Every structure is written in C-alpha cells, then in structure tokens.
Amino acid sequence: GAGVSQSPSNKVTEKGKDVELRCDPISGHTALYWYRQSLGQGLEFLIYFQGNSAPDKSGLPSDRFSAERTGGSVSTLTIQRTQQEDSAVYLCASSLQGTSGETQYFGPGTRLLVL
Amino acid sequence: GESVGLHLPTLSVQEGDNSIINCAYSNSASDYFIWYKQESGKGPQFIIDIRSNMDKRQGQRVTVLLNKTVKHLSLQIAATQPGDSAVYFCAEASGGSNYKLTFGKGTLLTVNP
Numbered sequence: 001g002a003g004v005s006q007s008p009s010n011k012v013t014e015k016g017k018d019v020e021l022r023c024d025p026i027s028g029h030t031a032l033y034w035y036r037q038s039l040g041q042g043l044e045f046l047i048y049f050q051g052n053s054a055p056d057k058s059g060l061p062s063d064r065f066s067a068e069r070t071g072g073s074v075s076t077l078t079i080q081r082t083q084q085e086d087s088a089v090y091l092c093a094s095s096l097q098g099t100s101g102e103t104q105y106f107g108p109g110t111r112l113l114v115l
Numbered sequence: 116g117e118s119v120g121l122h123l124p125t126l127s128v129q130e131g132d133n134s135i136i137n138c139a140y141s142n143s144a145s146d147y148f149i150w151y152k153q154e155s156g157k158g159p160q161f162i163i164d165i166r167s168n169m170d171k172r173q174g175q176r177v178t179v180l181l182n183k184t185v186k187h188l189s190l191q192i193a194a195t196q197p198g199d200s201a202v203y204f205c206a207e208a209s210g211g212s213n214y215k216l217t218f219g220k221g222t223l224l225t226v227n228p
Contacts, residue, residue, distance in 0.1 A: 041221075043204070043218040044218075056214075091159070093158075095214070098214050099214075100147070104214075105161065106160070108157055109157075109158050
C-alpha cells in the first residue's frame, strides 16, 4: 500500500460510547496529522505528530479527544463519551519529515456518525 | 481568528472550458499555499502548491497564481474535463507552523459534458 490508509471507513456509534480511529501513514513518513471535516466544511486541524511525540495538540476540541502514535507509524485517535457534534469525517495525513512547506498526503477518512 | 476563505462556493463549467477557482486569505504571515482536490467519499488530493516568494506556478493543466498585495490565490484549470468535478480547497500555512494547514470551506466544481 503506497498511500495513507484509515480504518474503519465508516463508524456508527451511540452517544456516550468511546470510539477509536486508526491511521496507517505512508511508510517512512515521520510526520502525521489528524484533521476533522464537518459536513460541507473545510478541514480543521486537530493534532500533529513528529515521530511518537505530539508537539502540537492545539486543535483537539476537548479532553474527550486524545491520540497516540506508536513505533513512529500507526496512530489512533480516540474519542471518549461521543457526542452528536462529534459526527464528522476524520482525516489523517502524513508527510516525510514535517518540515516547512512539505506536501501532506491524505487518507480516505473515517466517517463517524454519532446517534 | 484569521482564516482562509473562498469567493464562490460553486462553479459550473462546460467540458473543454478553462476554470478559475478563487481564494482569499487573511493571514499576512502565510508563506505557503496549497490547492487540494476532494472527490466524493475520498480524502483531499494534492494538486499544486506555491510559496510566497513566487507569484505563479504551473503544473499539468493547472496554474496557481498568488497575489500577496491583495491576499488572493487562484487555481486555473485548463481544458476542464468531467474528471475534474470535485470540491477544491485552498490551504495556507505560515512560518514556524508550516505543518499546520488552515483550509478554506471549498468550491464545488461541476463540469458539464
């Protein structure tokens, strides 16, 4: 697989449940990003990883949101006690080094619906 | 806060025509700009980028123009094809936070055969 992959592609959950979204970046890419796209909106930055560290978590909307990255590769975005306003497409991107002006390559996203 | 926005939410063109999608940005510190294409059900796909030390950059059938004086960015698509139908987003990044992209709301381009 040459591109960024995400799973699941779709997730329907009930309000109050926890969900985990997974991202597999392009092999060798040290930088990984999570964005959220609400219906008809542009993408909203959530968090940035450089290796396993997250130097910028400023976009996480609340403490119900957390993310981790292990082995400098796979990342998991966890949303606890989901709310209906969490419904959105969650997109992951990766880039080679996370340096200035580097192209970010996006995965297909996970479509989350909270009922 | 500062943001990136688009003049036109929708654009409909005939196949073979040239398309121009516009974007206004408000952060004067932005020094890197990107255009992404997003087809239904897919993630954004990189089209072309430009740095603030340039005012024009060309790719295959696409050209990006940057006017820093009026903080305006445009994407020109030559000989538009049905496969170009998608939502187009401009994004910007600035200085030390060049990794953090700020996206506009997008323009829906529809190409009529």
